[in-house]
Amino acid sequence: MKTPSTAATATFGLEPAGYRKLLDQFTQARRILVYSGAGLSADSGLPTYRGAGRHLWTGDTVRRVATLEGYARDPAFAVEWYIEQGGWLHAARPHEGHRALQALDAFWQVTHVTQNVDVLLEAAGCAKVLHLHGRYDELRCLNCDWHGRAARPEDLRPPCPNCGGQRRPSIVWLGEMPDAALVAQAEADAAAAELVLVIGTPAEMYPGAAIVETAHRAGAGICVINPEWCENLHYAHWQLFGTAHAVLPGLARDALARRQAEGRAVPWYWRWLAEWVR
Numbered sequence: 001m002k003t004p005s006t007a008a009t010a011t012f013g014l015e016p017a018g019y020r021k022l023l024d025q026f027t028q029a030r031r032i033l034v035y036s037g038a039g040l041s042a043d044s045g046l047p048t049y050r051g052a053g054r055h056l057w058t059g060d061t062v063r064r065v066a067t068l069e070g071y072a073r074d075p076a077f078a079v080e081w082y083i084e085q086g087g088w089l090h091a092a093r094p095h096e097g098h099r100a101l102q103a104l105d106a107f108w109q110v111t112h113v114t115q116n117v118d119v120l121l122e123a124a125g126c127a128k129v130l131h132l133h134g135r136y137d138e139l140r141c142l143n144c145d146w147h148g149r150a151a152r153p154e155d156l157r158p159p160c161p162n163c164g165g166q167r168r169p170s171i172v173w174l175g176e177m178p179d180a181a182l183v184a185q186a187e188a189d190a191a192a193a194e195l196v197l198v199i200g201t202p203a204e205m206y207p208g209a210a211i212v213e214t215a216h217r218a219g220a221g222i223c224v225i226n227p228e229w230c231e232n233l234h235y236a237h238w239q240l241f242g243t244a245h246a247v248l249p250g251l252a253r254d255a256l257a258r259r260q261a262e263g264r265a266v267p268w269y270w271r272w273l274a275e276w277v278r
């Protein structure tokens with residue numbers, strides 16, 4: 001049971017002993033998998049499609065822009081909708097939480113598996129990002145195998161240069177499955193990770209939820225960073241209640257400080273010895 005005194009020193013709802021164990025897990029880990037959703041981008045002003053906010057991903061619009069049938073029936077409506085959304089995505093900038101995640105690259109082998117179609121993790125400089133649901137700035141053709149990059153949102157408008165067909169954004173719509181090779185890569189990295197950070201998503205959608213479960217079964221420590229309790233992640237070892245923007249800078253700072261302190265504890269000849277025995 002929580003007492004007022006422990007609650008006062010708790011870090012985002014986590015008791016001090018639990019927080020120390022989380023930092024221990026960072027120290028012991030070599031590979032980290034970060035599974036992120038809309039909550040990570042929300043602090044950059046992008047809407048969480050099904051949470052609070054501008055509710056753009058609701059009602060009839062979903063059918064018209066995020067299903068193959070809807071898009072093909074009225075491409076003009078869908079294309080203009082995506083160009084408007086693309087303007088927001090194009091203008092969005094990474095926040096302190098994205099930069100904190102990038103800082104982890106210096107000490108850990110980090111794989112990002114994200115449901116987000118924006119490229120804010122790349123903009124922050126994160127080295128390895130797998131887009132489970134595609135990227136808003138990549139395009140495909142409805143008819144043929146053509147695919148390309150959109151330098152600006154309006155690049156969705158012209159016909160396919162290969163067959164003259166209708167272009168579409170290369171994002172995973174309702175009724176479609178993520179790229180199988182990409183899911184396999186994410187599963188492999190999840191199985192190898194010692195620590196998983198689940199950020200800004202209840203991890204209810206499959207196959208994304210299965211990627212976190214794979215890491216858990218393989219023995220990884222699971223840490224959830226989300227303002228609300230995630231029932232689907234009841235098996236997580238830690239839950240930090242807060243937004244990515246609020247939690248990540250402090251968490252990354254503490255984890256890096258602990259890691260650097262561990263590094264200083266290693267005898268001076270250790271590095272030389274490690275080279276010599278190679």
Ligand SMILES: [Zn+2]
Binds near residue numbers: 141142143146
């Ligand atoms: Zn084509």
